[in-house]
Amino acid sequence: MKSYFKFSTKIILVFLFLVNFHWESYAQDYYGSTYTYKPVSLGITFAPNMSWHRYGTGVDIEKKWEIGYGYGLLADFGLSENYYLATGFLINNIKSTVDVGPDQLSTTYKTQYVEVPFGVKLKSTQRYYRSYYGQFGFTGGVKIAGDKEVEDMGREEFDAKTFRLGLAIGGGIEWQLDHKLSMVTGLTFNNGFTEILDDGYGKPKDSYLAFNFAIFF
Template identity: 25%
Template sequence: MKFYWVIAFLIFTIFTVNAQDKKKDYKKLKLGLIASPQVSWLTSDFSKVENEGSVLGMSYGLMADFFFDRNYAISVSVIRSHTGGKLKYSTGTEPQMNIDHSYVTIQDGEVLRYKLTYIEIPIGLKLKTKLFRRLGYYGQLGLTPMINTNAKTGDDLALIDEIQIGDLGFHFGGGIEYSLGGDTYLHAAVFYTNGLIDITTNDDISDKTNLNSVNLRLGINF
């Protein structure tokens, strides 16, 4: 529910600022809706904890571009992201994990799927080209703070205190936008996010597990 309150507040702020800024020859603030099919995976720096494949997910939310020039903006989004990955725990690890309020030993060679939900707040610098026949291009890079709101296994059993509440990633990407007329644009882009923080909390394994993703961002700005 907090996710929807954040979106409501951001919408109110955007429309308020836009109403106060009618003298610019370009729109200083643009609102957008986005939906992103994505592929995500987990990586560990410990040789006995291996990435065992990627998972498909989806993210969606609201974005706002704060323009300080016609083709330069600070882009801020509020996104709910369904993500995760698979890890294989090899010989000698066998950690105990709190799964559905019971401590379970992960057996040698067992693959554990992580189904994770985050609230992401990507903040980045967006650079745009001028439109040519209604078509333009843009690139963006920045940081993505993330708050974990749910963590489960592949069998939908709760992972209790096994995932850090916060994460931070570095993102970059780019894409195209198409003008529908006026200030309304369709856009599509590919973004890569590289996790910078260990997202796991298990004391039985001293490793750093990062969450990474590639997503196809589709949306509309107005």
Template identity: 25%
Template sequence: MINKTQSKHIIVLMSLFLFTSVLKAQDDRDFRFGFKVSPAINWVKVKDGRMNSGATGLGFAYGLMGDFRLSENYAISTEFLITTFKSNVKSKPGDTFTRDNDFRTYSNLDYHYSLKYIQIPIAVKFKTKEIGAITYWGQFGIIPSFSIGNTVVSSAAPAFGLDEKYNPNVNDNNKYDFKTYEDNVNALRVAMLIGAGIEYRISGNTSITAGLRFDNGFTDFLNNKKVNAINNGLGLHLGVFF
């Protein structure tokens, strides 16, 4: 697993690479600017610990994008996005957890995460020559993400059916041994991106683009030694270049 220090080194190296590309730009044609939106399907992969992956969630991203042209077929692409990941983790079947203030035993823990990040993807973009008005592209790179807020809705059920369903969030002053799964979200997330799509030139420098992109997290999004979990996404990329 990549730690925070290693992640920062990667971001610095990619930023230097991007800065070098900017210096190579000789005129306005070497840089393109646009806007994008991206609805996505999100999910969590639990690699280790007492929790399981739960249901998928629907996320969304929006923001700015730019291409720094290196040659006719290659570019450095970067974006500035506000992104929301929605996903779910739950306890393993048969596992029980103790509530500290009354020592009752609970099972079926369920956590629904809504995590908001600032993302700055940096990728190498490969493009075909224009065929008619259409260009095909693919991209590969990394996505450093910085947490700017999260919401977690959690619930549990008594292990022996003695009470109604219990919501740990009702009183934040109470402490439970499973509450750490709610609050401990890492501030930094790093992912690999792989994408492909098409671009259609409308007129002049204006074009629309569409494609699919896989956001493959490779750092643990939970700051909890008891659980190792990564969040992933598959998004529909829709944008306009000017």
């Protein structure tokens, strides 16, 4: 009887050890899991933005920010597990309002660009199925449409500059949804450093703050 009790006790202890080992392995996998590093990731994005014009010092113009948006494709090319080259192909709509002229007429400018971003993305090690990233780079754009709407005068085309270059910096979180699917949320500040038009009241440049939403496959 005693030998049977000792044998049963050993079986129970072995069973508890295996259960505990399995649970610890599961817990470590859940709380510290990282999926396989992917050398190339392609995704789609939608990015609402708040944009405005910037004028040089000494130019007395009232400026107002407006809501625009961008959408398109993104691509991350891995250099290592934590370093990537980030690029894509985007359609970006930028909109801003200024009060110009002796009568301070409110004029809303709308421009649409085909843009190619190019930058370096730095990612943290993945924990809790998410990682953090920071990104720095440039955007180059070609105008495909441009019009302005002057108060009490209606809408008309305006001669926007053909090319736009900007300096972009941002960051956010990448959420791992499964082994091949992730969602990105973040913010990007894009500071244009080329003139967009010459309207006689200065040579404005534009900037915008974009709220980035993307799905990578």
